[in-house]
Amino acid sequence: MGISRRGVIGSGLAAGVFAPMVRRANAAPGDAGTLRTVMQGDLRVFDPIWTTANITAYYGAMVYDTLFAIDEHFKPQPQMVDKWSLSDDKKTYTFALRDGLGWQDNTPVTAADCVASVRRWAARDGGGQVMMQFVKDISAGDDKTFKIELTEPFGPVIDMLAKPTTPDCFMMRKKDAETDPFQQVSARIGSGPFTFNESETRPGSQYVFNRWDKYVPRKEPPSGLAGGKVVSLPKVIWENIADEQTALAALQSGEIDFYELPPIDLLPQLAADPNITLEALNKTGNVGIARLNCLHPPFASVEARQAMLYLLNQSDFMKATFGNPKYYQTCASYFGCGTPMQTDVNTDWFKHGVDLAKAKELFTKAGYSGEPVVVLQATNIAFMNNSAQLIAGQLEKIGVKAQLAASDWGGVVTRRSVMEPDDKGGWDVFITWGSAYAFSDPIGLLALAMNGKKAWYGWPTDDAYEKLRMEWAGAADDAARKAIGDKMAALGWNDVPAVILGQWVSPQAWRKNVSGFIGIPEIIPFWNVKKT
Amino acid sequence: MGAYIARRLLSTLLVMALVGVFIFLLLHLAPGDPASIIAGDNASPAQIFKIRHQLGLDAPLVVQFARWVWQLLHGDFGVSIFSEAPVMELIRQRLPATLALTSTTISFAAILAVGAGVLAAWRAGGLLDRVLMGFAALGFSVPVFVVGYVLIYVCAIWLRWLPVQGYVPLSGGLWPWASHLILPSIALGLAYVALIARITRASMLEVLSEDYMRTARAKGASTGSMLFHHALKNAGVPIVTVIGIGVALLISGVVITETVFNIPGLGRLTVDAITNRDYPIIQGVIVVFSGTYVLVNLAVDLVYTLIDPRIRY
Numbered sequence: 001m002g003i004s005r006r007g008v009i010g011s012g013l014a015a016g017v018f019a020p021m022v023r024r025a026n027a028a029p030g031d032a033g034t035l036r037t038v039m040q041g042d043l044r045v046f047d048p049i050w051t052t053a054n055i056t057a058y059y060g061a062m063v064y065d066t067l068f069a070i071d072e073h074f075k076p077q078p079q080m081v082d083k084w085s086l087s088d089d090k091k092t093y094t095f096a097l098r099d100g101l102g103w104q105d106n107t108p109v110t111a112a113d114c115v116a117s118v119r120r121w122a123a124r125d126g127g128g129q130v131m132m133q134f135v136k137d138i139s140a141g142d143d144k145t146f147k148i149e150l151t152e153p154f155g156p157v158i159d160m161l162a163k164p165t166t167p168d169c170f171m172m173r174k175k176d177a178e179t180d181p182f183q184q185v186s187a188r189i190g191s192g193p194f195t196f197n198e199s200e201t202r203p204g205s206q207y208v209f210n211r212w213d214k215y216v217p218r219k220e221p222p223s224g225l226a227g228g229k230v231v232s233l234p235k236v237i238w239e240n241i242a243d244e245q246t247a248l249a250a251l252q253s254g255e256i257d258f259y260e261l262p263p264i265d266l267l268p269q270l271a272a273d274p275n276i277t278l279e280a281l282n283k284t285g286n287v288g289i290a291r292l293n294c295l296h297p298p299f300a301s302v303e304a305r306q307a308m309l310y311l312l313n314q315s316d317f318m319k320a321t322f323g324n325p326k327y328y329q330t331c332a333s334y335f336g337c338g339t340p341m342q343t344d345v346n347t348d349w350f351k352h353g354v355d356l357a358k359a360k361e362l363f364t365k366a367g368y369s370g371e372p373v374v375v376l377q378a379t380n381i382a383f384m385n386n387s388a389q390l391i392a393g394q395l396e397k398i399g400v401k402a403q404l405a406a407s408d409w410g411g412v413v414t415r416r417s418v419m420e421p422d423d424k425g426g427w428d429v430f431i432t433w434g435s436a437y438a439f440s441d442p443i444g445l446l447a448l449a450m451n452g453k454k455a456w457y458g459w460p461t462d463d464a465y466e467k468l469r470m471e472w473a474g475a476a477d478d479a480a481r482k483a484i485g486d487k488m489a490a491l492g493w494n495d496v497p498a499v500i501l502g503q504w505v506s507p508q509a510w511r512k513n514v515s516g517f518i519g520i521p522e523i524i525p526f527w528n529v530k531k532t
Numbered sequence: 533m534g535a536y537i538a539r540r541l542l543s544t545l546l547v548m549a550l551v552g553v554f555i556f557l558l559l560h561l562a563p564g565d566p567a568s569i570i571a572g573d574n575a576s577p578a579q580i581f582k583i584r585h586q587l588g589l590d591a592p593l594v595v596q597f598a599r600w601v602w603q604l605l606h607g608d609f610g611v612s613i614f615s616e617a618p619v620m621e622l623i624r625q626r627l628p629a630t631l632a633l634t635s636t637t638i639s640f641a642a643i644l645a646v647g648a649g650v651l652a653a654w655r656a657g658g659l660l661d662r663v664l665m666g667f668a669a670l671g672f673s674v675p676v677f678v679v680g681y682v683l684i685y686v687c688a689i690w691l692r693w694l695p696v697q698g699y700v701p702l703s704g705g706l707w708p709w710a711s712h713l714i715l716p717s718i719a720l721g722l723a724y725v726a727l728i729a730r731i732t733r734a735s736m737l738e739v740l741s742e743d744y745m746r747t748a749r750a751k752g753a754s755t756g757s758m759l760f761h762h763a764l765k766n767a768g769v770p771i772v773t774v775i776g777i778g779v780a781l782l783i784s785g786v787v788i789t790e791t792v793f794n795i796p797g798l799g800r801l802t803v804d805a806i807t808n809r810d811y812p813i814i815q816g817v818i819v820v821f822s823g824t825y826v827l828v829n830l831a832v833d834l835v836y837t838l839i840d841p842r843i844r845y
Binding site: 042044045046050051053124166182184186202203204205239240242243246247250252253255380407408410411414415417432434454456 | 562563564565568569570571572573575576577579580582583586612614615616617622625626681684685688689692695696697698699791792793794796800801803804807808809
C-alpha cells in the first residue's frame with residue numbers, strides 16, 4: 001500500500017504525456033468564426049410581439065427586420081422602408097418598401113405583410129395602442145407600398161415604428177402576423193440578417209443563429225440599429241449559462257467570446273484580464289425607481305410622496321449595489337439623463353439634498369398616523385433587495401413604520417397589481433428599473449402615464465399632466481416635444497409617482513479577438529461584429 | 533416477490549398522486565403569476581388579465597386541478613406556459629444529461645467511498661484511517677458550489693485540462709462526453725463519498741469484530757479476500773441503503789451542480805421553471821422526481837435480497 005519512487009515517476013511521466021493531449025482535446029471547438037455568447041437570460045419565448053422580454057427582442061433583431069430603426073443619435077431612419085412621405089395635412093403616411101427584401105422561406109416581403117405586422121404590434125405595444133387611437137386605417141396599395149391614415153396628426157408615428165424598446169415593431173409574414181396578438185407565433189421565419197437554426201438549438205442550453213446569405217443590407221454604414229446590417233459571423237451561438245461565476249470562467253478560458261451582463265462585483269477581475277475588453281454598449285444605461293402607490297395612505301397624499309424626495313439619497317442606492325462610481329451617476333431628470341428629453345426642471349429637491357426634518361414634516365402634513373408602509377422586496381435581484389432595505393431604513397429614521405414584504409421578483413409582480421389597501425394584500429412601494437432611453441418616451445413607457453387606474457402600478461392621477469402627454473404625442477418636432485416635456489417634468493416632480501434611485505450602466509465583456517459591437521440601448525446587434 | 537413488487541408499484545402511484553396534489557396546491561397558492569412575467573414590466577393590468585385568461589389561469593383552482601389530472605391520466609404533462617413546448621418533450625430532452633451526471637457521480641462515489649471505507653476500517657485508528665476520515669469530514673463540510681468553483685479554477689482555468697462548463701451528449705464522442713462530466717461528478721460526488729465511506733467504515737468495523745472473521749483469518753484467508761469477500765458482503769445492507777439514499781439526495785444536488793457547470797438537465801429546468809412560475813413544468817418534473825425517488829427505494833429493497841439471502845418478501 002506504500003507509495004514507491006517508481007510509482008511517483010511513472011505518474012509524473014503519464015501526466016506529462018497525457019496532459020497536453022487533454023489540453024488539445026479541450027481546445028476551442030473547430031468552429032472558427034462562430035461567436036459564442038452568454039446573454040442576459042434564457043430565450044424561452046420566440047415571439048417578440050407576444051412578450052416584452054428583452055432577450056426575445058434580441059432574438060427578434062436577429063431574425064426579423066423593422067420598417068425603421070434608430071441611429072446612434074436616437075433618430076429614426078428607414079430600414080426596410082426605401083422612401084416614405086407625409087401628406088400636407090399630416091394625416092397620411094405612405095411607405096414604399098426597398099428592393100431585395102425577402103422572407104427566410106424564400107418568398108418576397110410584401111406591403112400586406114407589413115400592414116398585418118403593424119396591426120399586431122400595435123395591439124400589444126403601449127405606445128402602439130395610443131397611436132391606434134389616432135389611426136383611421138392601415139392599408140396596402142400595391143405589393144410594395146402601404147399607408148397609415150390618421151384621424152388627426154400624431155407626431156411620433158415614425159418614432160414608434162423605429163423604437164427599440166420592447167415590443168419592437170418587427171415585421172412578420174402576413175400569415176404569422178394574423179395570429180391573435182395574445183397567442184404566440186410558432187413560425188421562426190423573418191426577413192432579418194440571421195436565420196434561427198432550430199436543429200442545432202437545444203432549448204435551455206444553446207440557441208443557434210446562422211448568417212442569412214440572401215439578406216440584402218442597406219448601403220449606408222451601420223449606425224445604431226439603422227444602416228447596413230452586414231453580417232461577418234457565419235454562426236452565433238447563445239449559450240445559456242445561469243451561473244455568473246461559471247460564465248465568467250468560460251469567458252476567461254475562451255469557451256465563450258462575449259458576456260452581456262458580467263456581475264458588477266467581478267468586473268475588476270475582468271478589467272485585469274489582458275484578453276478581455278470591458279465596455280458598456282448602452283451608454284445611457286438604466287434608471288432605477290421606487291414606485292409609490294397613490295391609491296392608499298400614506299402615499300395617497302402628495303405630501304407623503306414629496307417627502308420621499310427629501311428622504312432618499314441616490315448615491316446610497318447606487319453605492320449599495322454598484323459600488324464603483326465609474327458605473328453609476330445620480331440623476332434628477334424626470335426623463336433620464338443622457339436622453340433627448342433630459343431636463344432639470346423642478347429639481348430643487350435634488351439640489352437641496354437629503355433633509356430628514358423636511359421629510360418628517362411632510363409626512364406629518366400628510367396626516368401619517370403610524371400605519372405600516374409596505375415595501376415590496378424582491379430578494380432575488382440585488383438592486384431591488386438592497387434598495388428595499390435602504391428605503392425601509394430611511395423611513396424608520398423619521399419614525400415611519402416600514403414593513404418589508406420579502407418574496408422573489410415573481411411574487412412582487414403579482415402583488416404590485418393589487419389595488420387593495422395593505423391589509424388586503426396591497427403595497428406602498430416597490431422597486432424596479434428601465435432603460436434610460438425608455439424613460440424618454442412618455443407615450444411608450446406606461447410608467448410615465450398619470451391616468452389613474454388606467455396608469456401603471458401605483459395609479460397616479462394628474463389630468464393636466466395627461467393633457468400634456470397627449471400634446472407631446474402630437475408635437476411636430478423634437479424642440480416642441482422637449483418644451484412640452486419640461487412642463488410635464490415640472491408637474492411630475494410635484495406629483496412624485498416614483499422616486500428616482502439613480503442611473504447606471506452595465507458593461508459588457510468580450511474577448512480581444514472580437515470587435516465591431518454597436519453600442520445602442522435595448523438591443524445587442526450581432527451584425528458588424530467580427531471575430532479573428 | 534412478484535406480489536410484493538406489484539404492491540410497491542401501486543404504492544408508487546399513490547405517492548406520486550399525493551405529491552402531485554401537494555405540489556399543485558403549493559404552487560398555485562404561493563404568490564406569483566406567470567401572466568405578469570410574460571406580459572413584462574411595461575404591461576397594463578388589462579393586458580395581463582387577457583394573458584391570464586388565455587392561459588386558463590383565471591379559472592377556479594378546482595377546475596385547473598381537474599384539467600391537469602385529466603391530462604396526466606392521458607399521459608400528458610401539458611405544455612410550458614412560456615415556450616409552449618410539451619413538458620414531456622422538455623423532460624425527455626433534459627433527462628439524458630441528468631442521468632449521465634447522476635450515474636457517473638454515484639458510480640464514482642460508490643467505488644471510491646466503499647474502497648476508502650474498507651481501508652479505513654482495516655487500518656482503524658491508524659494514520660490511513662485518520663487521513664481518509666479527515667477527507668471524508670472535509671467532503672461533507674464543503675458545499676457543492678465551493679468545490680465546483682475550486683475545481684473550475686484549478687482544472688479548467690489554471691491547468692486547462694478540462695472544460696469549464698457545458699454538456700456534450702455521448703453521441704458527440706466518448707472523451708467530449710466524459711470530459712464535461714468529470715468535474716461536476718467530482719463536485720457533486722464528494723459529499724456522497726464522505727457519507728458512504730463513513731457508513732462503510734462503521735459497518736465494516738462491526739463485521740470485522742465478528743467471530744466468523746476470526747475464523748476466516750485462522751483458516752488462512754488473504755487480507756483482500758477477508759475484507760472484500762467475507763466482510764464487505766456482510767456489511768453490505770447498510771452500505772446499499774446509504775447508496776440508495778444518496779441517489780435520492782442527488783436529485784437536490786443536481787440542481788446546484790447543473791447550474792454551476794451549466795449542464796442542461798432536469799435541475800436547471802426546474803429552477804428556471806420555478807423562477808417563471810411555469811406551473812406545468814414544475815408539476816411534471818416533480819412528479820417524475822417523486823416517482824424516481826420511490827422506485828430507487830424499491831430497487832434498494834430488492835437489492836437486499838441479493839446481498840442477504842435471509843431477507844425475503
